[in-house]
Each structure stands twice: as C-alpha cells, then as structure tokens.
Amino acid sequence: MSYENLNNRQREILEYIESKKTASYLELESKFDVSNMTIRRDIDFLAQEELVIKTLGGAQLAKSINDVYESPVANRLSINGAEKKAIAIEASNYIEPGEIIYLDGSSTCLELAKKIAEQSKALTIVTNSLLIHMELARSSNISIVSLGGQYDPVSCCLTGPNTEEHAHKYFVKKAFFSTKGFSPSVGTFESSAETFRIKQILASHCDEVILLADHTKFGQKSLCKVFDISQIHTVITDSGLDNDNRVVLEANVAKVITAQLKESVANF
Amino acid sequence: MSYENLNNRQREILEYIESKKTASYLELESKFDVSNMTIRRDIDFLAQEELVIKTLGGAQLAKSINDVYESPVANRLSINGAEKKAIAIEASNYIEPGEIIYLDGSSTCLELAKKIAEQSKALTIVTNSLLIHMELARSSNISIVSLGGQYDPVSCCLTGPNTEEHAHKYFVKKAFFSTKGFSPSVGTFESSAETFRIKQILASHCDEVILLADHTKFGQKSLCKVFDISQIHTVITDSGLDNDNRVVLEANVAKVITAQLKESVANF
DNA sequence: TGACGAATGTTAAAATTCAACACAAAAATG
DNA sequence: CATTTTTGTGTTGAATTTTAACATTCGTCA
Numbered sequence A, B: 001m002s003y004e005n006l007n008n009r010q011r012e013i014l015e016y017i018e019s020k021k022t023a024s025y026l027e028l029e030s031k032f033d034v035s036n037m038t039i040r041r042d043i044d045f046l047a048q049e050e051l052v053i054k055t056l057g058g059a060q061l062a063k064s065i066n067d068v069y070e071s072p073v074a075n076r077l078s079i080n081g082a083e084k085k086a087i088a089i090e091a092s093n094y095i096e097p098g099e100i101i102y103l104d105g106s107s108t109c110l111e112l113a114k115k116i117a118e119q120s121k122a123l124t125i126v127t128n129s130l131l132i133h134m135e136l137a138r139s140s141n142i143s144i145v146s147l148g149g150q151y152d153p154v155s156c157c158l159t160g161p162n163t164e165e166h167a168h169k170y171f172v173k174k175a176f177f178s179t180k181g182f183s184p185s186v187g188t189f190e191s192s193a194e195t196f197r198i199k200q201i202l203a204s205h206c207d208e209v210i211l212l213a214d215h216t217k218f219g220q221k222s223l224c225k226v227f228d229i230s231q232i233h234t235v236i237t238d239s240g241l242d243n244d245n246r247v248v249l250e251a252n253v254a255k256v257i258t259a260q261l262k263e264s265v266a267n268f
Numbered sequence C: 001t002g003a004c005g006a007a008t009g010t011t012a013a014a015a016t017t018c019a020a021c022a023c024a025a026a027a028a029t030g
Numbered sequence D: 001c002a003t004t005t006t007t008g009t010g011t012t013g014a015a016t017t018t019t020a021a022c023a024t025t026c027g028t029c030a
Helices: A008-020 A026-032 A034-047 A074-075 A081-093 A107-118 A132-135 A161-165 A194-203 A243-252 B007-019 B027-033 B036-048 B072-076 B080-092 B107-118 B131-138 B161-167 B196-204 B242-250
Strands: A022-024 A052-055 A057-060 A100-103 A125-127 A140-145 A149-152 A157-159 A171-179 A181-184 A187-190 A205-212 A225-226 A233-240 A255-259 B021-023 B052-055 B058-061 B100-103 B123-127 B142-146 B149-152 B158-161 B172-177 B182-183 B187-190 B204-214 B226-227 B233-238 B255-259
Touching: A008 A026, A008 A140, A022 A026, A026 A034, A034 A052, A034 A057, A034 B196, A052 B052, A057 B131, A081 A107, A081 A255, A100 A107, A100 A132, A107 A125, A107 A132, A107 A171, A107 A205, A125 A132, A132 A140, A132 A205, A132 B131, A140 A243, A149 A161, A161 A194, A171 A194, A194 A205, A194 A225, A233 B242, A243 A255, B007 B021, B007 B027, B007 B036, B007 B058, B021 B027, B027 B036, B027 B058, B036 B052, B036 B058, B080 B107, B080 B204, B080 B233, B080 B255, B100 B107, B107 B123, B107 B131, B107 B172, B123 B131, B131 B142, B149 B161, B149 B172, B161 B196, B172 B196, B196 B204, B196 B226, B242 B255
Parallel strands: A100 A125, A100 A171, A125 A140, A171 A205, A205 A233, A233 A255, B100 B123, B100 B172, B123 B142, B172 B204, B204 B233, B233 B255
Antiparallel strands: A022 A057, A052 A057, A140 B149, A149 A157, A149 B142, A181 A187, A187 A225, B021 B058, B052 B058, B149 B158, B182 B187, B187 B226
16 A cells, blocks of 8 residues: 555556556556566556556556545555554544544544544544545544635645634544644644644644654654644654654653554555 | 436446446356346446446446445436536536636536536636535636535535535625526425525625526425525526426526537437 | 347457566575 | 575466457337
C-alpha cells in the first residue's frame, strides 16, 4: 500500500498511469526500455498493492473513489501508511460510544475516519473535510455535522471566514488534529495558514485536544505555529519514536498513547 | 449510464458483480446459461457504460465514487433518466460563465452538476448537497461553497438550523430547484419539510428562481407547498409535457424552456 | 408465410498471458 | 577475494483469452 515498497521504475510507472489513467504494456515497454516481462511484473506488483487494475494489454488506475481521491491529501495517505493506520486504530479505540468528536482535515484523521466507519459506535462527528465526510457517510450510526464554507480543492476541506464562524457554534468532547511538524517542547506547525484559525477555534471548543503524530513528524518545524504544547492534552504516536523525543513528550503532555507497529510491513 | 439501457440479463449481471465485486466469464456463462460470447458482449456493454471494468477472464465493479453513491438519491437518478439529462443540458446552457449559482439537493440538480463539471465554465456554486459537491469537486474551474450543517443520509444533504443560518449569508444570481410535485397553477410541493426553509431562503436570495421539472412532476401534489407559482421565474421542462399543462404553465411563469427528448434512448 | 433485424451461438485466427528456464549483476558469505 | 546466494531481468513457447467473422435462432411485422 505504501510507496516505499516500490522501486524507481514502479513508482514512475504508477505516476505515468496516474497521469494518463491507463497504459498498455507496449507503451510502457518502450517508454522504460525494458522487456515486456519486466513491465508485466511491475504491473503485477502494482496490481497486488491495489494501486492499479490489470486490463487486457495493460493496466488502468485503481483508485476506488476516483476523482475526489486523486487529491494531494489522498496521495499523502500513502506516506507512512502503516504508522498512520496503527495510530488511527489506537485513536478509534480511545473514542467512547456516544461522544461528540471533531476530526480535522488531515490524512491521519482520514484514516481514523475509515476506522470509525468500520466500527459501529454511535457518534456525532464534526468535520470540515469532504473526504472525511464521505468516509463517514458510509456508516449509518454516525451523525455528521459539516462546517460549511469555501471548498479548498488542495486540502479537500472547507475553509474561510464562514467556516470559522460556523465552527464557533459547535462544542465537542474530543478534537483530533494532525500536523505537518511537531516539536514536543514547543508545539505543532503547519506550512499554510489556511486552516490555522479553524484548528484554534475547535481546540478552544473541546474538552480534550488530541494530536495524532507519527514519529516522522517529530522535530519537523514549518512556517507557522498552530498549537502551543501547553494546549495539547493527549498525543497518539507510534512505536517508531526515538527515546529522546519520547522523554520530552512525556514531560510536556498529560497523556501519551503509543500505537505498536508490526515489525515488518508485510505484503501478505 | 442509466439503467434503462440495460436488458434483464445485463441488469442481473451487474447486480451479481455488484454483490461479488468481481466475476469471471465462466462463472456468468453457467449462471445465466448463455454462451461465452453473449456474456462477453454484455460485459463489453457494461464496460462501455463504465459500470464495470474488464479484467482478464471477466470483469470487476467500476463504481467511480463508490459507497456514497449507493444512496437513495443516486438510485433515484435512474428514474426518468433521459428526461433529467435533457433538462440538465438545457439548464447548463442557460448558465453564463462567471455566474454565481445555487443548486439544491435533488437528483435533477445532480445531473445538472455533472453537466457543469464536464464543461469548463468558471463558476461559483453554492450547494447543500454532498453528492453535488463531490461532482463539482472534479472540475478545477468551479469555486464551491458548501452550506454546512447536519448531514441527512437519506437526501445526502446538509440540513437543519445551522444550514439555514449559513444560507442567509449567500446571494446568488440563479437558483436551481427541483421538486417532488408541481402544479403549474399553484406551485411546487415536497413530501418532507426538511429542506423547505433552505429552499425558501435561497429563493429570496437570488435574482432568478429556476425550476427543473420533467413532465412526470406535473399534476403531482404532496404534503407541503414550497414555492408559490408567483415566486418562480423560469421553468425548464421536457418535450413530453402535455398541452393542457403547457398552456397553464406559460400563462403563469415568465419563461419556459423545453428540453427536446430524443425519440429513442439510443446506445450510440 | 417469409423477409427482416436483433440477439445469440460457433468457430478459428490473432493476441495476450503465463510459467519455466537462462542469464547477469549485486549482495552476502566464508 | 573468491564463492555462493539473491535479486532482477530477458527469452521462449505453450496455454489461455480475446476478437472478428460468419452461422443460427427468434420474434416481429408486412
């Protein structure tokens, strides 16, 4: 599922298919100047990973929720997929039936939304992410509240002043956020200011601010600081976190939950 | 695309593939007791309609925007599909580049949204329908504004007091509505009061109220009246409308646009 | 009835897939 | 440093699948 399994050629083949929606073996053969069999094996692999679908003389894009999912957010999904999934499982277990929850529009929260939709807890979920809304809409036990506003095609989220105003109306028990970068002594960082205010509003309208941050986020800083470390009640991370960061983290936030990663990211 | 093109066997094959996600020609051959070639041609047709994807020895489900689309609204799409498509084409031609538009959450407006997404007019579109939002999100020329609020899984729309409050903020040039029933002397009717207010608010916040009503809607009344005939500026209907209704309609609304139905619903 | 068109069945040629083996380069081992 | 092992790639031909062309059946309508 995650891109790190792919070698260069496979990655390029996937990108090519992503751009053209479909490609023939012949086409790819000459484009990459390798034998038919090699392309064939690459496609076999990509098909196993469910990234493409094999057709007669070639392959086409698989993406189950086609167009909307071809968003940058969806692509980001594949990065550190195992960590995000593990964190999403821990996070979903941390949610009690009946609770009112906010999910922000990050790829990690999208994973969490998938887990939530699979379970059948009765929940009320507030979100400004179209992708999360779509995932949750599959489950009949979930009452969904969307913050309206201007749609941002890059993040697949609703943003802008009207979203912010709408956000002021809602109060939730647990608010889940992800982040671009996280310093366990300083706080969280984002590269754009787009969703800055919405995150701030919801953080001040909840009982518990929960940060989902896999170990690769630690130490990364970015353009603007969103949350001060003192605002964060709970952090859910994965077992890949090094000890130095863990010590600082545990000193600065009230609760740390660690999702256990399986040793190998097995492809069955 | 719409189910009425399909014969019984094709419909059953599709249902079978929908339930099993994938099927082989062999499997289908014996299941329907026809020759390999017949199944093959059925699958070819279903693949042309983009309902399934051909794979080596069979086919698998295509469903582009998977699960959410299995909603009651999406199913309603297939009813009078030809009429709705024809009306949607007329309606999309009636929209000028740069305009600000409202689309309500009906199946006819969803068809219109598809047509709009296919074209590349730069538009700003306000909607409270998740399905319409998803369709429009495919096009990069469209600025989408979502009315937030409580998600209603039956209609796939956002409703409730917060949606209404949000709706008060927006003013559009043309507002497109559909309806459950329509009397050309009285007005429009809905069977539920859910979206009543939102429709009313937008109708009072636009320059032009446009009703999309295929000929089957005429004469149908229902639980509650939404628009008085005097509120409606323009009606787009199809050529299947009988003369009596047409005379009354033209006497009561300023503009009537008629979408021409093709005699046969040809498969190319 | 019989001519017509649409849907289905039959067949064989063409194309594609697949599995087995061959080979070379890179990595691991002693 | 030579060697074994592993990994990735190429080649081949048999097996399978697809395709196109033609044959047949069925129902409809003059």
